[in-house]
Structures are given as C-alpha cells and as structure tokens.
Amino acid sequence: FISFFYFIYLFIIIIIIWASIYLFCLCVCVQVLLPAAGLLQLQEVKKACCEFLITQLHPTNCLGIRAFADLHACMELLNLANTYAEQHFSEVVQSEEFLNLGMDQVCSLIASDKLTIPSEEKVFEAVIAWVTHDKDVRQEHMAHLMEHVRLPLLSREYLVQRVEEETLVKNSSACKDYLIEAMKYHLLPAEQRSTMKTIRTRVRTPISYPKVMMVVGGQAPKAIRSVECYDFEEERWFQVAELPSRRCRAGVVYMGGVVYAVGGFNGSLRVRTVDAYDPVKDEWCCVSSMQDRRSTLGSAVLNGLLYAVGGFDGSTGLATVEAYNAKANEWFHVSPMNTRRSSVGVGVVGGLLFAVGGYDGATRQCLSTVEVYNPNTNEWSYTAEMGTRRSGAGVGVLKGLLYAVGGHDGPLVRKSCEVYDPATNTWKQVADMNMCRRNAGVCAVNNLLYVIGGDDGSCNLASVEFYNPNTDKWTLLPTCMSTGRSYHLYS
Numbered sequence: 001f002i003s004f005f006y007f008i009y010l011f012i013i014i015i016i017i018w019a020s021i022y023l024f025c026l027c028v029c030v031q032v033l034l035p036a037a038g039l040l041q042l043q044e045v046k047k048a049c050c051e052f053l054i055t056q057l058h059p060t061n062c063l064g065i066r067a068f069a070d071l072h073a074c075m076e077l078l079n080l081a082n083t084y085a086e087q088h089f090s091e092v093v094q095s096e097e098f099l100n101l102g103m104d105q106v107c108s109l110i111a112s113d114k115l116t117i118p119s120e121e122k123v124f125e126a127v128i129a130w131v132t133h134d135k136d137v138r139q140e141h142m143a144h145l146m147e148h149v150r151l152p153l154l155s156r157e158y159l160v161q162r163v164e165e166e167t168l169v170k171n172s173s174a175c176k177d178y179l180i181e182a183m184k185y186h187l188l189p190a191e192q193r194s195t196m197k198t199i200r201t202r203v204r205t206p207i208s209y210p211k212v213m214m215v216v217g218g219q220a221p222k223a224i225r226s227v228e229c230y231d232f233e234e235e236r237w238f239q240v241a242e243l244p245s246r247r248c249r250a251g252v253v254y255m256g257g258v259v260y261a262v263g264g265f266n267g268s269l270r271v272r273t274v275d276a277y278d279p280v281k282d283e284w285c286c287v288s289s290m291q292d293r294r295s296t297l298g299s300a301v302l303n304g305l306l307y308a309v310g311g312f313d314g315s316t317g318l319a320t321v322e323a324y325n326a327k328a329n330e331w332f333h334v335s336p337m338n339t340r341r342s343s344v345g346v347g348v349v350g351g352l353l354f355a356v357g358g359y360d361g362a363t364r365q366c367l368s369t370v371e372v373y374n375p376n377t378n379e380w381s382y383t384a385e386m387g388t389r390r391s392g393a394g395v396g397v398l399k400g401l402l403y404a405v406g407g408h409d410g411p412l413v414r415k416s417c418e419v420y421d422p423a424t425n426t427w428k429q430v431a432d433m434n435m436c437r438r439n440a441g442v443c444a445v446n447n448l449l450y451v452i453g454g455d456d457g458s459c460n461l462a463s464v465e466f467y468n469p470n471t472d473k474w475t476l477l478p479t480c481m482s483t484g485r486s487y488h489l490y491s
Contacts, residue, residue: 118257251299
C-alpha cells in the first residue's frame, strides 16, 4: 500500500519535472524561432511566438520579455509586457530581473502614471533596493531616480521616519531638495496644494484596479459577516471574503490599499477590534485594537492617519477621538469633541475633519450641530449648524463640498439632503432622495454621490441611489444588494 503511494508520488514529481523542462525548452525555442521568423518575414510564425510569450508573462520574467519584444520590434508583446509590469509592480521589483535593469529602464518604469501600487512607499523602497544591489556604481544615480518618486504623496510620518533617515538620501543634496519639496507640500493648507504642480504631486492612475463600491457587514436585522461589492463597469454585485466575525454599527476607511473595519457591535458586545482587508489577497486580518469600545462611530482618513470619532460604548455616548498609525500599528487619543456624539457622520474637507450631527446621550436629543477638527492645532471648534437635526445621517464629500444625507430626528426618518460649502461656511438644501434613509452608507464615485442601503424606520433597505450635483437629481441604481442592510460599512 505504501509502495503504491510512493510510486504515485514519484510519478507526479517526474511529470512536474518533465513539464518544466518542456516549457523551458519551448521558451528557448521561441526565443530562437522569433528572430528567425522576423528575418525571413514569416509573420504568422512571429505572431504565434508572441502569443505564446504573452501566456508566459509572470512577475519574474515580464521585464525580460519586454526587453526581448523591444529588441525584435514586437510592439503588441512589448506593450502587454510593459502593462503587466506596471500592474504587478509590487511583485516585479522583488525579482532578479528588476535588480539587474539598467538605470534608464528603472526610470522609465517608476515614472509611469499607471503603476498599480498600494502607496508610493513601494516606489521609494524599489529605488533603494535597486541602488543598494550595486551601491558603489549606482548611488550616483540616486538624484535622477528620486526625480520620479512622488515623495509629496507619502505621509509626513514616513517622510520623517524613513526617507529622511535613509543614508542614500542624506548623501545627496539633490535628494534632500526633493525631500524639502515634499515637506513644503504637507505644510500647505489642503486647498492650496493644487497650486504646487509638479510631476511628483500628481497622483498615479492605475488601470488595473476597477472602481468598486464595497459594503461590509451591517445589520440585517442582526449583525452579519457578509461583504459584497458593486462593479461599476459590469454593473453587478458580487461577494468577497467574509469578515472574521459579525460586525455592524462600525466605521470603515480605505487607506494605503487596505480597507479597515473599525469597532462596532457584534450582536452582543461593543468592540474595540479592527479588521483589515487586502483586496489583492481577498483576505481579512486583525490589526491593533482601539483603546475604547465604540459602535455607531464616525471614521475617516486625514494626513495618513485613521480617525475613530465618538460613538457609543454600551453605556454612554462618547466625545473621545482616537487616531491609528498603520506604520506603527498603534492607536492614540487626540483632543475630544466638545459634544458627545453617537451615530455621527464624518467627512474630510480642506485638510479638516468634520463631525456632523449625531445623538447626544446626555440631553437625549438628535443634533444639528457640527464640529471641525484641525490636526495642526489638535483642537475642535463649532462651525455652521445644519438646517435640521440629523442622527444616523450619511456623510460624504464631493468636489470639496460636504453632504449630510437622510438620518432621523426621533421617529422621523428623513429623505432630505443638505450640503456644506466651507468657502462660505453655510449649509443649503438640495434635492430630496427617492426614499427615506437613516444609518446608510455614503461614498463618492465618478463625481456622483452614492447612498447605500440603510433603513426607513420599519425595514432594512437593499436599494442604492446616487446624486448628480450637475442636475440636482437622485436616481435609483437598477441593481440592488443581495440583502437589505443598515449600520453597514462602505468604501
């Protein structure tokens, strides 16, 4: 019996070795055959060779195939290999092929607007790895390479803790100039950063990440684990990896290529836990927990930090606010708000964090007040009030304006929407939604404001509608979520 399985094992090993040798020989034959076909103008043979090499593209060989295609003027193969390298940049830069590239080829790759990367840190680390691979020869190229690293797009913490401390940067005056440029960019008020236009302040626009709307957990009617996404190109909903545990009444942000689900209610307890989703691996993992238990909190990203604002700890509404540094995997408290706010909406405009409405457990009333947090001074201050009281309102930012959508005032669930203009410090009413909604998700995509699910006071909703500010109209999305849910997360 053992001998039989040993024989099967050996047979499988032999098959794998044979297949590997076959593919290797086939690749070698193609690389010999393709130049000959080009020389003899055998276009069909040349095309077949290129089609085979396209099927063999991998992070470990795409740069070599790209160089081969360039040498033999195979333009379609060249473009596809280049696109593949851009879309798999994080894996490609770990290969020997990347470390053995010439300086001009490295510059060409890292200068691309189409790099698919979770953050600009990947580009900086790739440059350091390439130079370090042959430091004595390559360190003279640091300044030319750093010209293509978009340092202003990195967080201030990373610039200070990693870039400034890098010896290769310290040894180059030109690299120091790029670092100073990045620091100046971060010192500018958010509304003035657009005036500082260089190649290094331009956000990369990868084509491989389709825009999707992600709905995580929620109340349907109990806390659930399911996660579904809406693909805007294919106009359909699809399921992805479930949360590690049931979660509703939580906050969510997308930061550094990762989706964070923060705090919430698991069906029996308010929690401090935070789960992080990697869309490339389609996996959830746990990161450091908050210091306070929070459900019905607001969450947002400001200056590279994740903020958890207010909420309810199971006995009282919270005014406390804490921030998460992903690099250090640590939470720390910042100044508390002036008012306790659960079911609070949060948005970031002009480098400031806005806490909108909510419920004040002390006075037992829904709020119309709005507070704004300035991270430079670590202070909260009141700003213009909304026209109506809103607890559980959805808050989103579109074209520099802050929208407060739906919510409720006691038993009254609203379909109204109002918008805040920071330039005039005023709120104004815009068109009502098609349906009354509270505890709904809100996000901005393609210059439209989407409101997802929620409840109307009697049942959870699976519908989605979007607002077009150009026409001041709301339109229902033809396709609904698989289940009605409120108090869900959105990204």
